[in-house]
Amino acid sequence: MSDSLTFRLLRYIKASAATLNFTRAAEQVFVAQSSLSHQIGKLEDNIDVAIFDRLQNGLKITPAGRIVAAYAENTLREWDQMLVMARAVQRNEVPPLRLGFSSFINAKLLEKFREGYEGMFSGCVIQLMSGDPLLSLQRLDARTLDCAILPLPIDTSLYSVQQIAQSPLVVCMRSDDALAEHAQLDIRDVAPRITIFRDPELQPSAHSRLLEMFAEVDIPIHLTCSARTPGEIQWMVKERYGLALIDQLSPLDPGLITRPLAELNWTADTAFVYLNHADHVALPFIERFLRETWTDSRRRKSPTKSRIPEQMELLV
Known part of the structure; x- marks a missing residue:
């Protein structure tokens, strides 16, 4: 995608996709409507992709535009999360990560998780709390835990679940x-x-x-x-x-x-689990890293080694 796709333009695209109206979008991002519509039009020319169809009574997002708008929303969300985390680390304001685990989890998983967490967020503390899976889930619900490493299956409608081993x-x-x-x-x-x-x-x-x-x-x-x-x-x-x-x-x-x-x-099967809409600042980064690493490990899996235990690079 073109280098001209800046954070400013991403915010313009997100607002326009949400409102389907350049005027209301311009009001959301505090810019003149003419400037917003002109810059989106210039971007469409540069990348040769029509993001919006201009109608008499507003906008209609194109199928290709939905891809661009989703990218804009995801990128801006990750940017905002990164800023919150970076500021918390700089100010030594990252709260301890309260991590639950089951006795049926291999201890090396916890050891490697700690190493990976400290590698991402040096000096940030992990507090461990053991318990059976049902108790750990209850503690997540009560927000006395931030996350847990537990055996699968876990209800994905209630929790964010990322398999790790x-x-x-x-x-x-x-x-x-x-x-x-x-x-x-x-x-x-x-x-x-x-x-x-x-x-x-x-x-x-x-x-x-x-x-x-x-x-x-x-x-x-x-x-x-x-x-x-x-x-x-x-x-x-x-x-x-x-x-x-x-x-x-x-x-x-x-x-x-x-x-x-x-x-x-x-x-x-083992997973990293946390409550949907949990508020610990580190969780989005942990989950994203674990998801990408697990996907990479699955992609590299050899069909001739199906009996070999699989773990993410973080947890090997």
Whole structure:
């Protein structure tokens, strides 16, 4: 796009698209109507794009103009956010980022998130608060948390959700289990022994998704033991209460091993979550950076490495 597309012109375009009237748009941006319409017309000539159709009773935005107007609105919003953040950093006025997390989140994700945050906003503080996913979401609703790193799924109609990691679900067992001799396991053979699960009350939506996954392969779920932490799950496995599905990235206690499931792409997915319309000044920058990095990591994914856990560069 032409270098003549300055912030001033972006504001002219945004106001004109909102009002569909050059006169009312000029009043919004405190400029003469003749100057605003002339500069938009000159821009249209320079970039060879008709942004507006001029009508007798106002304006009509063109299909191409909608693209330009959306760019103008997004760019101006990001500019305003950047100014607010830059001023807050300069004045040492950035409030602590209150970050919630679930015990089922790999600790390295939190470590790398902190490193990335400090890289973006040096000297800005993170305050951690652990809790099960449902409690963390309640704290977001009550605004006692600014954001959280939680297992998916999360209701995207209520929260801004950006996936940041994905890794296969694997079967956790004792290292002396007969199944340890197999490189991969068939879910139909091993399902009756998978009896240890995360407590459904910790995140009902995640448990519902688990039920759907089992139903998709026509296998009943045998939930006889439930746990509130990864440590409890692994203790139950060691004590021979059954097998469990866990995140491949989870660190294992001594005496335990994992084996992948054959022909299934069941994954543990993790997301950065915050309340829609949350007001911490850093959140738009964090979310944008995580979104772009996750998109890049997905684009670079090799089809031959589908069993390798994926994490954003920030979190590798």
